[in-house]
Amino acid sequence: MSSFPPPPGCNVALSEGVLVQFLAEETHRIGMKRAVLGLSGGIDSALVIELAARALGGENVLAVAMPYRESHPASLELAKESAEHAGVPLEVVDISPMADAAFAAADDLQDTSQEQVRLRRGNIMSRLRMVTLYDRSARIHGLVFGTSNKTELLLGYGTQHGDMASAINPIGDLYKSQVVALSRHLGVPQDIVDRPPSADLWEGQTDEEELGFTYDAVDALLHRLVDRRMTAERLQADGFPADFVEMISKRVRLNQYKRRPPLIAKVAARTVNLDYRYARDWGT
Amino acid sequence: MDCLAAVCQMRPRLGVLPENLAAHHAWLDRCQEAGADMAVFPELSLTGYFLRDLTQEVAMPLDAAPVQELVARSKDMSIAFGMVEVSRDHRFYNSMVFAEDGEILHVHRKVHLPDYGIFEEGRYFASGDGFLPVESKHGRFGLLVCEDAWHLSSGYLHFLQGVDALIMTVASPARGIDTEEPELSSHGAWRTLSEAQALFFQTWVVRANRIGFEDGTMFWGASAVVSPFGKTVAEASGDQEELLLQRLSSDPLRRARMATPLLRDAKPDMVRRQLAQLLQDPDALRSHGKADLT
Numbered sequence: 001m002s003s004f005p006p007p008p009g010c011n012v013a014l015s016e017g018v019l020v021q022f023l024a025e026e027t028h029r030i031g032m033k034r035a036v037l038g039l040s041g042g043i044d045s046a047l048v049i050e051l052a053a054r055a056l057g058g059e060n061v062l063a064v065a066m067p068y069r070e071s072h073p074a075s076l077e078l079a080k081e082s083a084e085h086a087g088v089p090l091e092v093v094d095i096s097p098m099a100d101a102a103f104a105a106a107d108d109l110q111d112t113s114q115e116q117v118r119l120r121r122g123n124i125m126s127r128l129r130m131v132t133l134y135d136r137s138a139r140i141h142g143l144v145f146g147t148s149n150k151t152e153l154l155l156g157y158g159t160q161h162g163d164m165a166s167a168i169n170p171i172g173d174l175y176k177s178q179v180v181a182l183s184r185h186l187g188v189p190q191d192i193v194d195r196p197p198s199a200d201l202w203e204g205q206t207d208e209e210e211l212g213f214t215y216d217a218v219d220a221l222l223h224r225l226v227d228r229r230m231t232a233e234r235l236q237a238d239g240f241p242a243d244f245v246e247m248i249s250k251r252v253r254l255n256q257y258k259r260r261p262p263l264i265a266k267v268a269a270r271t272v273n274l275d276y277r278y279a280r281d282w283g284t
Numbered sequence: 285m286d287c288l289a290a291v292c293q294m295r296p297r298l299g300v301l302p303e304n305l306a307a308h309h310a311w312l313d314r315c316q317e318a319g320a321d322m323a324v325f326p327e328l329s330l331t332g333y334f335l336r337d338l339t340q341e342v343a344m345p346l347d348a349a350p351v352q353e354l355v356a357r358s359k360d361m362s363i364a365f366g367m368v369e370v371s372r373d374h375r376f377y378n379s380m381v382f383a384e385d386g387e388i389l390h391v392h393r394k395v396h397l398p399d400y401g402i403f404e405e406g407r408y409f410a411s412g413d414g415f416l417p418v419e420s421k422h423g424r425f426g427l428l429v430c431e432d433a434w435h436l437s438s439g440y441l442h443f444l445q446g447v448d449a450l451i452m453t454v455a456s457p458a459r460g461i462d463t464e465e466p467e468l469s470s471h472g473a474w475r476t477l478s479e480a481q482a483l484f485f486q487t488w489v490v491r492a493n494r495i496g497f498e499d500g501t502m503f504w505g506a507s508a509v510v511s512p513f514g515k516t517v518a519e520a521s522g523d524q525e526e527l528l529l530q531r532l533s534s535d536p537l538r539r540a541r542m543a544t545p546l547l548r549d550a551k552p553d554m555v556r557r558q559l560a561q562l563l564q565d566p567d568a569l570r571s572h573g574k575a576d577l578t
Contacts (some may be wrong), residue, residue, distance in 0.1 A: 011463065014467070015415065017522075018461065018502055020466075022497060022500060026500065277338055277340060278337055281334075281497070282299055282338065283297075
């Protein structure tokens with residue numbers, strides 16, 4: 001994999017400017033001034049909290065760390081470190097009681113295969129975190145800021161209505177490798193930048209092991225495939241194995257449903273989001 | 285020609301006519317205080333850009349009260365502003381109105397409607413069908429609305445009609461942070477485009493872009509004035525509302541055109557002849573490669 005072309009570059013100064021303004025303007029234009037986001041101890045949320053603090057002022061941002069009792073203890077420590085670095089107050093919500101209750105309510109969780117149990121438990125935890133964040137957003141009258149990056153969105157590597165849920169997302173057009181570059185630029189604590197990315201849904205999980213490829217490799221491919229629209233022939237000539245290109249292309253396609261609102265059966269003259277078409281920023 | 289041009293680099297609100305109209309008045313007050321001869325607003329300045337189905341709802345005929353209100357203000361200075369124009373036969377145009385001495389002097393209906401990538405103007409707008417300059421008391425101006433400026437034929441037609449300045453009104457979305465270039469790739473492309481047209485057509489170029497976000501897409505500002513020698517002589521910030529003032533004068537036009545008499549040496553008749561042949565029988569020309577056109 002080391003023979004792959006490099007992942008996309010990132011003009012960090014320009015990106016900082018655009019993303020900070022994005023958060024400020026898209027929050028303020030609807031009469032809000034505060035935001036809430038989940039802080040996992042990973043690099044994506046550590047980047048978003050830095051951007052959010054610059055956009056709204058740290059005092060207008062609420063970070064929420066939501067460990068489960070099996071989460072790695074280092075995750076909470078790193079979440080605290082990044083909240084402190086960004087100058088943002090942190091609330092810690094132990095989701096163990098609600099997650100255990102949800103697991104218990106799904107009484108077949110133990111009967112399914114190990115992989116299936118992990119998936120379902122992971123989704124439940126992710127969605128309970130979403131429930132917690134949206135509750136806090138109502139409490140502080142703020143928006144939920146998203147922390148899904150472009151690599152995850154394209155690969156469908158996230159939970160629908162879970163970690164993928166947000167009001168606005170500043171990093172959804174940045175590949176993971178660009179997230180790393182911008183994080184370094186904004187001074188995200190080094191131990192967060194250096195930590196192997198993980199959803200921390202079970203012990204020892206790392207993204208790259210679970211996905212089966214490195215972020216640098218898949219970012220290099222996705223950037224060429226999605227942004228630069230290179231052909232399969234060109235990608236192979238550039239050193240991407242055909243089966244890798246095919247596997248990733250298929251994965252992107254199969255996960256399109258996660259990136260779109262639900263389908264609506266059209267029976268009327270104008271159908272929401274189909275031919276009843278207005279910007280979300282309509283009237284602001 | 286001696287014209288103090290004022291570019292109003294503003295942030296229109298999406299589909300909120302009354303507030304945008306009020307904002308235009310406030311900008312015109314600022315222009316007036318600055319002693320400007322001409323105020324230039326960005327594309328669709330009265331309505332905002334990503335209108336989608338709002339297009340038809342914010343459209344107005346040229347005799348609508350808000351339009352006439354702005355036209356009335358042109359007694360003090362010439363004004364170019366953007367709007368969705370609905371014609372008597374219910375076609376919708378992305379139009380720039382040029383008003384002077386309390387009257388509409390010219391309306392340019394955008395000819396080239398982008399309908400690709402994030403753009404969907406072809407879905408909503410009818411296209412204009414020509415490039416005619418405005419005979420302003422401050423000079424002869426060629427209006428180009430955003431995508432119009434990407435087609436060299438637009439500027440060329442104005443060039444042949446002897447314009448003193450190309451006025452490019454723009455709503456250009458920010459794209460391109462994945463390189464080591466010092467600026468957004470959309471900004472870099474527009475600077476090249478503006479300077480190249482000023483150089484090739486030996487005119488002033490006044491570029492009015494907007495700022496702000498719509499549905500996550502940023503407009504990158506950097507409104508600018510380029511001299512007839514192809515040099516950017518004034519440029520606004522990328523993220524702030526700003527009044528950009530620049531005096532446009534005849535002298536650089538005269539010197540540029542004496543040094544390199546491109547308009548004098550243009551061959552519009554040859555272009556016409558070859559275009560006619562191309563349009564009549566494009567295959568014949570292609571198959572012959574080097575056709576004898578004389």
